[in-house]
Amino acid sequence: MTQYDRKTIEELIDGTIDFYKLKEMLSNFKDADRFEKYISILQERVKWEDLILLPAGLHLYYVQKPEGSRVVKCDCGHEFCEAGDNWKLHALIYVRDTPEKLAELYPNMLAPDPKWQVIREYYCPSCATQLEVEAVTPWYPILQDFEPDIDAFYTEWLHRPLPQTKS
Amino acid sequence: MRTDKTKKAQILAIDAGGTMTDTFIIDDHGDFVVGKAQSTPEDESIGLLNSARDALTYWGSSVEDEFPKLLAGVYSGTAMLNRLVSRNGRRVGLIVNKGMEDFHRMGRGIQSYLGYSYSDRLHLNTHRFDPPLVPREWTKGITERVDLFGSVIIPLYEQEVEPAVLELLKQDVEAIVISLLHSYKYPAHERRIRDIARETIKKAAKDIPVFASVDYYPVRKETHRTNTTIIEAYAADPSRETLAKIDRMLKAHGADFDLRVMASHGGTISTQANELARTLVSGPIGGVIGAKYLGEHLGIRNIACSDIGGTSFDMALITQGDLSINTSPDMARLVLSLPLVAMDTVGAGAGSFVRIDPNFKSLTLGPDSAGSKVGVCYPEGGLNTVTVTDCHVILGLINPNNFLGGEVQLDPDRAYAAVKEQIADPLGLTVEDAAYGVIDLLESQLRNYLESMILGKGYSPSQYVCFSYGGGGPLHTAGYTKNLGFEDVLVPAWAAGFSAFGCGAADFEYRYDKTLDINVDADAEDDQKLIGGRELQHVWDELMEKVAGEFEKNQFDKEDVDFRLYFRMQYQGQLNDLEIEAPIKTFRRVDDWDALVEAFEATYTRVYAKAATSPELGYSITGAIIRGVVEVAKPRISEEPSEGETPPADAFLGKRSVYWKGEWLKADIWEMEKLKPGNRIQSFAILESPATTFVIPTGFETYLDAHRIFHLKEL
Numbered sequence: 001m002t003q004y005d006r007k008t009i010e011e012l013i014d015g016t017i018d019f020y021k022l023k024e025m026l027s028n029f030k031d032a033d034r035f036e037k038y039i040s041i042l043q044e045r046v047k048w049e050d051l052i053l054l055p056a057g058l059h060l061y062y063v064q065k066p067e068g069s070r071v072v073k074c075d076c077g078h079e080f081c082e083a084g085d086n087w088k089l090h091a092l093i094y095v096r097d098t099p100e101k102l103a104e105l106y107p108n109m110l111a112p113d114p115k116w117q118v119i120r121e122y123y124c125p126s127c128a129t130q131l132e133v134e135a136v137t138p139w140y141p142i143l144q145d146f147e148p149d150i151d152a153f154y155t156e157w158l159h160r161p162l163p164q165t166k167s
Numbered sequence: 168m169r170t171d172k173t174k175k176a177q178i179l180a181i182d183a184g185g186t187m188t189d190t191f192i193i194d195d196h197g198d199f200v201v202g203k204a205q206s207t208p209e210d211e212s213i214g215l216l217n218s219a220r221d222a223l224t225y226w227g228s229s230v231e232d233e234f235p236k237l238l239a240g241v242y243s244g245t246a247m248l249n250r251l252v253s254r255n256g257r258r259v260g261l262i263v264n265k266g267m268e269d270f271h272r273m274g275r276g277i278q279s280y281l282g283y284s285y286s287d288r289l290h291l292n293t294h295r296f297d298p299p300l301v302p303r304e305w306t307k308g309i310t311e312r313v314d315l316f317g318s319v320i321i322p323l324y325e326q327e328v329e330p331a332v333l334e335l336l337k338q339d340v341e342a343i344v345i346s347l348l349h350s351y352k353y354p355a356h357e358r359r360i361r362d363i364a365r366e367t368i369k370k371a372a373k374d375i376p377v378f379a380s381v382d383y384y385p386v387r388k389e390t391h392r393t394n395t396t397i398i399e400a401y402a403a404d405p406s407r408e409t410l411a412k413i414d415r416m417l418k419a420h421g422a423d424f425d426l427r428v429m430a431s432h433g434g435t436i437s438t439q440a441n442e443l444a445r446t447l448v449s450g451p452i453g454g455v456i457g458a459k460y461l462g463e464h465l466g467i468r469n470i471a472c473s474d475i476g477g478t479s480f481d482m483a484l485i486t487q488g489d490l491s492i493n494t495s496p497d498m499a500r501l502v503l504s505l506p507l508v509a510m511d512t513v514g515a516g517a518g519s520f521v522r523i524d525p526n527f528k529s530l531t532l533g534p535d536s537a538g539s540k541v542g543v544c545y546p547e548g549g550l551n552t553v554t555v556t557d558c559h560v561i562l563g564l565i566n567p568n569n570f571l572g573g574e575v576q577l578d579p580d581r582a583y584a585a586v587k588e589q590i591a592d593p594l595g596l597t598v599e600d601a602a603y604g605v606i607d608l609l610e611s612q613l614r615n616y617l618e619s620m621i622l623g624k625g626y627s628p629s630q631y632v633c634f635s636y637g638g639g640g641p642l643h644t645a646g647y648t649k650n651l652g653f654e655d656v657l658v659p660a661w662a663a664g665f666s667a668f669g670c671g672a673a674d675f676e677y678r679y680d681k682t683l684d685i686n687v688d689a690d691a692e693d694d695q696k697l698i699g700g701r702e703l704q705h706v707w708d709e710l711m712e713k714v715a716g717e718f719e720k721n722q723f724d725k726e727d728v729d730f731r732l733y734f735r736m737q738y739q740g741q742l743n744d745l746e747i748e749a750p751i752k753t754f755r756r757v758d759d760w761d762a763l764v765e766a767f768e769a770t771y772t773r774v775y776a777k778a779a780t781s782p783e784l785g786y787s788i789t790g791a792i793i794r795g796v797v798e799v800a801k802p803r804i805s806e807e808p809s810e811g812e813t814p815p816a817d818a819f820l821g822k823r824s825v826y827w828k829g830e831w832l833k834a835d836i837w838e839m840e841k842l843k844p845g846n847r848i849q850s851f852a853i854l855e856s857p858a859t860t861f862v863i864p865t866g867f868e869t870y871l872d873a874h875r876i877f878h879l880k881e882l
Contacts (some may be wrong), residue, residue: 019295026293027278027284029525 002031009037035158048077051163053150059129060087062150064163070150078126083150088142091131092123097138114138174198176233177495178671179422181215181413182451185245188214190222191235191667193802199664202860205697211246211409212416233864235421242413242438242672243429247406251499254298255402261301261393262360264348265308271397272299272306273388274501283498283730284514289761293410297500300397305340307331309347310361316684317352326513327489328363334373343368346393351682354381362554376404383442384504386790387682391495391504395444398503400784403443410438416575425721427675427799429453432506433490434676434796440711442679445505448498452508457669458634461659463805465874471621471653473644474637474666477518478536480613482620483510486630492746494790506792511620515612515678517639521553521605523593530590530597530608544582545575553589555609557582557600563834564642564827564862569855587745599826604774607848610646618651625774628653635879636665641854644879649866656879660839660871663858666800675799675803677714680792681706686739687760688785691752696760699788703763704754707727714795728795735790736767736782743807745770745788763788779800805876809845812870818842825851827864844873 004025011017013024031037042061045051050073059075062083065156070083072110096102096119102111105119115138122132132145154162178189188206188621193199202222207214219230226233243835252254261271279294280287308329311325335343341839345366350357368375380396390681414426427435433456451474458472462485470485484491496507514534518541522531532555541557559565560582567577583598590592591601606655631758633653635644641658648656683706685699716727732752737744750766751759768780818841825834832851839856847870848854854861854869854877861877863869869877 021296023287023293027287029522032525068809 002029003033004031004037006037006041009034010041013041033156046075046077048073052164054148054153056087057131057144059124059131073127074124074127074131076124076127078124084144086144088122088132088144092125092128093142094121095119095121096121098167100166171425174228174233175361176223176228176236177238178203179219179237179240179417180667180670181240181242181244182667182670183211183215183219183242183246188218189667190215190218191671192219192222192226192237193668195803196805198396198805199661199668201664201667208246208851211244212413214411216420219310222392230420235423237422237424239424239671240417240422240426240427241429241673241695243436243446243453243670246409247402248499250402250405251398251447251501252643254300256300257341257405257856258339259301259305259397259400260335260338260343261306261397262309262328262335262343262345262364263306264312265310265327267348268303268306268308271301271393272303274299275629276396278500278502281497281502289686299503300394300401301344305335306568307335311347311356313347313349313356314352315349315352319353319356321354323359325359325363326579328360329367332364332367333371334523335463336368336375340375342378342404344378344380344393344400346389346396348389350379350381351385351387352684354379354385358477372752376400378404382722383444385681386494386504388502388825390502391502394501395503395505398447398501399442399444403447406446407438407443413814414438415764417786424800426579429670429673431496431506431508432492432676432678432794433673434461434678434794435673436675436677437717437721440677440717444503445507447829448496448505448507449575451481451510451512451666452483453666453669453673454636454671455490455508455510456482457636457665458483459485460632460669460672460801461486461804461876462632463488469626469631469654471617471628471631471633473617473633473635473640473647473816475613475635475637476516476539477538477641478514478619479512479514480515480616481510481512481637482617484621484624484626486626488750488847496523497635506680511616512617513612515609515616517555517559517642519555519609521555521558521590523590528593530605531566532605532609532612541575542571542582543576543585544579546578546581551585551636553582553585555605557586558605561586561598561602562606562827562851563823565860566823566836566853566855569857570767600829601825601826606643606646610643610649614646614649614651617631617647626670630654632657634659634775636662638663638859641859641877643862645862645864645867646882648879649881658861658869658877658879660842660875660877662861663856674796676794676796677717678792679710679713679793681710682790683735683788685788686785687787689783690782691785693757696757700754700757700760700763703734703788703791707754707793710791710793711795714793718795718797723797729797731794731796732841734763735792735795736763737787737789738784739787740784741781744787744825745774746760746790746792768832805872807844807875809873810843813843813846814846814848816840818846820855823853827851827852832865843870844875846871 052061052063054062061073063073071088072080080090097114118138120134152167175190175195178193188204189198190202200217201224204214204217210225256355279296296826309327312321314320345357345360347357357379361377364377378400380392384392384395395657428446431448454474455472458470468488472483474481491509492506493509518536519533524531527763537554540550542554544557558764560567560579567579570577587598591598628651632655633648635658641662677763688700718728732749735744747766747770747865751760818838821837823836824831834851834853837854839854849868850863850865852863869879871877
């Protein structure tokens, strides 16, 4: 059975892992306890107490509140919305939709035409961390990347009960 | 019985690995001893001498007594490859066409996944480019351009050369490589840069070597050619001094021969050879050379070579007495333009790890392996994952007290517990059935590989004699040849040392290649055929001079050299060419052209099909090759009279329980060395020797012939 120590999983999360180690992990069968280790490292790193159910992005988590509700929460503790809601609609959004704004990112003449493509940046209203960037056509709706069925994930994939609330 | 006093050492074969240096000393009866000693990278000759001393203790002899009797010595080592893999070579500067400075570091896409298993090749996340041998900062561009026809489009801007070289010198490079586009078609520019570079270096009072790619590998494909020339400067040339030191050491101990080095094209070359990079890849081809030599001796023209070691299964075909050559092989994750004996390798061996796929609950083998750590049954190895060897121990096929001649003590209980926990219990099988299942799976995989390799090349196993060797080969020979219908299956009694035997049996041979583009249409007039043929002859002459020049370094006259002329030909517009030995000695007349075409079409018919010949397309000659061989001493193949079918009583070691197809059997155990020519052994039998184990399972029998080769027969 494949097994990795906690340090390896931490390096994996931080992106500091040595490529050859990573390659070996990619080529091997997945370690059965990866999810638990991964979540416990994330849990250890955040300052708040709410239980992490699933990561929702690089700085975002689906968490369970003590009274049983599920919300999307940032590293800094800012709570965006209910887990079923679209957190992007609760974030600060900066849209680069003019040649001038795009020129800040691209070398001369390499930027897209804003009539066809814009860059949308999503920020946390509390800590201003950039949470997501998308390159889309201007009329494209604001969609979530990931809409997990948390109950099914726990019961049918992990085969274990959801964390119980105290209440 | 010969005594050790009468031993006559004949051939010395050296395999200098990263940690251990092995020496094989073969006597005039084909008997050999193996010596081992710690490698000494700072001066390899010390480790080699210790290793040879160790070997000769088995004959009760000494280096001082035996070295003067030696007729030849062949070296193969991994020092050069290690220098390359660990990126520990010279600081090399590179001069290329202006505007093309990035092509070396970009490399070929395939370099990002060379050496990977099939599943990783499909898994893009695992792909990665290694850092280039020459970083971008040490790469300089010179304005010049030659097109693919060899016409100068932009002349060489000579005034740019000196400043570029001076800049490289300022960056403290230790060698300079020059590689221009299409230089194989028009070598003048590269050579001019080379000469200016040498002058500049001299004027700057420095002394570093300059390598122009046309002087080494005048062939198409610039990434391959540049990589190979860089390796020449980066890793190969620095090894020259090491080899010279070994040669001096051998001579100081009474040896009277020039040390030769095993090279990728299947011959051995001098330590002073111009192109030393081809000695980088030599280890695994030894066995194929040995099989070819043995085949020539026994009159076998078609041989399927199979070699199982601890980590891989290597296969090669010898067809009509000829090896096939791959002209753009890869090594250390780099594509190269070296001629390499073509081999197919899969990552399945006796040391392969065995696991249960957690998703599908099926057995998987490899692709990684335990290497020298053997398996869980070897406590000192410190492994926890089951290997194929563990399964052998459980089934009773390997004697845990006589593994590698008893040097390594194996613990069957550890193997049993590990197989039970990791394989048998999850699958709901008994430990014995699980272990048998692993061996069965391995053997059917090997059988599939072997069969598909032969069928894939357009041949059938029934046309071939299968040679099985390597430490793990004879253990599985019956399993992987079963039902394939080989004409015969041969296992040399010296299977474990067969690669070294092959190195000792290799010709002293140089092979030089050059790319050509000679197109002659289907309805061409005689004068066109003559122009084409003369161009080919001109290049043959050039290459023959090059080969003769190499042999001169070892005091061989051009008259002593047996030259063999080859050419590569294809139908115009097709993608794959064929390498063919020319049926003519020199090109003189139009008939000679027709003879070349006839030879090409005969080979084409053999490899593909008669119906596929397409003379209406016309012909292209894509390359010229010269192979030059001189006579050298080779190992003798023993010849002993038959002593009847009944094996001598003292060869019988007793019986051992073996689990086979669901039942425990009592297997006869024989000592391989004590069996006599003519002896016939029935199943179930296990033939043990210090370095290999030969299994004769139910449904097979074997007999030993006059040359100490076992023939395995399916009943």
